[in-house]
Amino acid sequence: MQIILVPGRPGSGKNSCLSHRHLLVILLIGGLFLPLFFGVLTFRIHALLERHSGEQSLVSAYGEELARQATALEAAKLEASTHLNALALKLGQLQAQVLRLNALGGRLTNMAGLDRREFNFETEVAQGGPEQTGMPGGLDVLASLDRLSLEITASKAKLQALETLLLDRRLTDAVTPAGWPADGGxxxxxxxxxxxxxxxxxxxxxxxxxxxxxxxxxxxxxxxxxxxxxxxxxxxxxxxxxxxxxxxxxxxxxxxxxxxxxxxxxxxxxxxxxxxxxxxxxxxxxxxxxxxxxxxxxxxxxxxxx
CATH class of the missing domain: 2.70.70.10 (Glucose Permease (Domain IIA))
Known part of the structure; x- marks a missing residue:
């Protein structure tokens, strides 16, 4: 094989002649090393793409997990808010019942002529005792409030019955003759x-x-x-x-x-x-x-x- 190289200036051209051995070496290089080079390059590119794809999947998984946690947190906040609202409502109802109970107790104290220093419904009930620790279980606030509400309702019914009895007695006393009709005498x-x-x-x-x-x-x-x-x-x-x-x-x-x-x-x-x-x-x-x-x-x- 003869190769002629033509330069840009006239009269300076060169020609070369390649033998069959040279052609065989060139074919071997082109046939072996070039596919190997492109194969390695393709493998590296594929590995990089797979790595990028794995990282993308991991990021997506992290994002989905964060979204689930955020949803669970919002649900927990909503549930806690609902429980707090229910607790506040129950406390408000109990406070109203206690106020009515105190007013009723004050009326009964006056009607029955009891000592207000002993039956003062406007002060807290005296309590005390050593603290006991290590008690099993926790305090179920809502259940305790429900029990307290039932006790207050029962006490209110009893006090109302007592008030009716005292009122009937006072009315009976008021319409039953008793006293001294004259001033002196x-x-x-x-x-x-x-x-x-x-x-x-x-x-x-x-x-x-x-x-x-x-x-x-x-x-x-x-x-x-x-x-x-x-x-x-x-x-x-x-x-x-x-x-x-x-x-x-x-x-x-x-x-x-x-x-x-x-x-x-x-x-x-x-x-x-x-x-x-x-x-x-x-x-x-x-x-x-x-x-x-x-x-x-x-x-x-x-x-x-x-």
Missing amino acids: FVSSHFGTRADPFTGRLAYHEGVDIAAKLGSPIRAMADGVVSYAGEKSNYGRVVEVTHASGLVTRYAHLLSLLVKVGDKVGRGDALALVGSSGRSTGPHVHVEVLKDGRAVNPAGYLRAAR
Whole structure:
């Protein structure tokens, strides 16, 4: 094989002649080393690509794991917020119940006449004792609050029942005659058989006479409604008060009346003034207590507040 090299300047060309041996060496180099070079180069490129692909997959896996953790964290935050909201709501309900319970306890303390220093519902209950450590298990706050709520509800129901009982008792006491109808004075004639002050013969006295200062007030012995106010034979001027307990109190021999039929009166309200009207020997008030229309001994009702 002959190779002619033509340079850029004229007249300086060279020619070379390659033998068969030279051609064989060139073919061997081209046939062996070039494929090997390109093979190694391709392998390196492929390895680099695989490594890059593995790193990309690892980064993607890390990203997915971070996304899952972020989702789990948000769910945990939401659940914690829900529990805190439920806890705050439960605490608010318990605080409202405790306030109502304290108010109810204060009312009962006043109604029952208890010592407020001993039953003070506005101060914390005294507690104490050594601390115990190492107790197994933890405190279930929600379960404890539920139990406390049930206990408060039960206590409230009991206190309300007690309040109703005390209120009924107070109402019964308010409409049951008890007290001393005159300002001062003394019993001048008892209930039952006595010597009639005008005839001297034995007679049945259906009330109690209380001698008192002329013109002094006569007061109601219990809450009620004035059912009679006027004149009656032998009684002179009379006021009768009907009470919700079914009893009727009668006040007789009055100087003047301060109420009229239909008036509502409370215990201690002035009804009339002490006089000596009717069949009377001097200033006093004749007191009767009627049960089912029949006179009963007023002494027990008078002693109740004497």
